[in-house]
Amino acid sequence: MNMGQIVARCRRLVARASGRRGQAGEPLVRPTEPPHYHTMRDGDGHLIWEGAYDLYPLWSAFGIPDDLRGQTVIDVGSASGFFAFECEKRGAGPVIATELASVAERDVKANRQAFPRQQLTATPEKSQSDIRELIAMLGSQVQLRVGNINEPLHDTLGQYDWVIFGSLLTVLRNPILALEHVRALTRGRAVVIASYLPHESRAVLSWVQSDRPFDWWLPSKSLVPDMLRAVGFGRVEEVRDFVLRHRNGDEQHQACWHAFP
Numbered sequence: 268m269n270m271g272q273i274v275a276r277c278r279r280l281v282a283r284a285s286g287r288r289g290q291a292g293e294p295l296v297r298p299t300e301p302p303h304y305h306t307m308r309d310g311d312g313h314l315i316w317e318g319a320y321d322l323y324p325l326w327s328a329f330g331i332p333d334d335l336r337g338q339t340v341i342d343v344g345s346a347s348g349f350f351a352f353e354c355e356k357r358g359a360g361p362v363i364a365t366e367l368a369s370v371a372e373r374d375v376k377a378n379r380q381a382f383p384r385q386q387l388t389a390t391p392e393k394s395q396s397d398i399r400e401l402i403a404m405l406g407s408q409v410q411l412r413v414g415n416i417n418e419p420l421h422d423t424l425g426q427y428d429w430v431i432f433g434s435l436l437t438v439l440r441n442p443i444l445a446l447e448h449v450r451a452l453t454r455g456r457a458v459v460i461a462s463y464l465p466h467e468s469r470a471v472l473s474w475v476q477s478d479r480p481f482d483w484w485l486p487s488k489s490l491v492p493d494m495l496r497a498v499g500f501g502r503v504e505e506v507r508d509f510v511l512r513h514r515n516g517d518e519q520h521q522a523c524w525h526a527f528p
């Protein structure tokens with residue numbers, strides 16, 4: 268544990284003892300609007316805040332080992348930073364979390380722009396502020412970088428042992444271009460998590476008919492390994508499929524693959 272983490276841990280313990288935060292599973296930080304994207308817990312497992320998605324019960328589906336000492340990680344489109352902070356807890360470093368500069372950078376269907384801001388799960392601006400708050404609160408060394416996976420991020424950020432690419436494939440207008448950039452960031456392996464079209468055995472990419480401006484495609488499960496191989500990954504392994512639940516009750520079928528150069 269470094270000095271920043273010791274100081275941050277003492278602050279959390281004092282806050283808990285004084286009854287201001289974190290009593291009996293109460294969040295350490297009150298929910299805000301727009302809500303946090305991820306539910307977050309500290310290194311001791313105490314709840315920091317509840318988010319739209321609680322990925323802790325799904326951790327085993329991502330195939331990320333408990334010992335990441337000596338491994339570098341980039342978490343692309345990190346939102347509240349769940350993957351970045353969880354990898355750091357397992358000893359990874361440096362750990363980079365990327366977010367867009369602003370919501371204006373998201374890939375929006377031109378005919379679907381009137382989407383109420385309050386219906387967004389979290390804006391990039393809110394996610395950046397979550398990550399900064401968590402870095403201070405946890406005494407973390409996670410580094411926040413502004414970046415867009417539609418651009419060749421590897422030119423400025425380099426290559427990593429672990430590249431986490433979670434829940435992004437379906438919200439990008441050019442998923443193959445983005446996967447090419449993921450491939451270029453990957454020295455060790457990419458962890459690709461994506462929603463998929465259930466009950467479809469053919470390899471298809473389906474256009475999403477929805478009012479939501481960011482939802483473009485849903486691949487069938489059998490297509491994703493083909494897409495990964497088409498951008499230059501040599502070997503692709505499916506880790507597991509699962510159901511992702513939003514706290515509003517919405518559910519998505521998702522799966523996680525590990526892709527190796």
Ligand SMILES: C[S@@+](CC[C@H](N)C(=O)[O-])C[C@H]1O[C@@H](n2cnc3c(N)ncnc32)[C@H](O)[C@@H]1O
Nearest residue numbers: 344345346367373391394414415416417433434
């Ligand atoms: C659906 S959330 C997924 C969050 C997290 N990766 C996970 O798996 O739980 C997508 C995140 O990626 C960010 N994002 C959207 N478009 C992006 C892009 N073109 N490049 C990088 N990040 C993007 C969004 O701001 C948002 O925080």
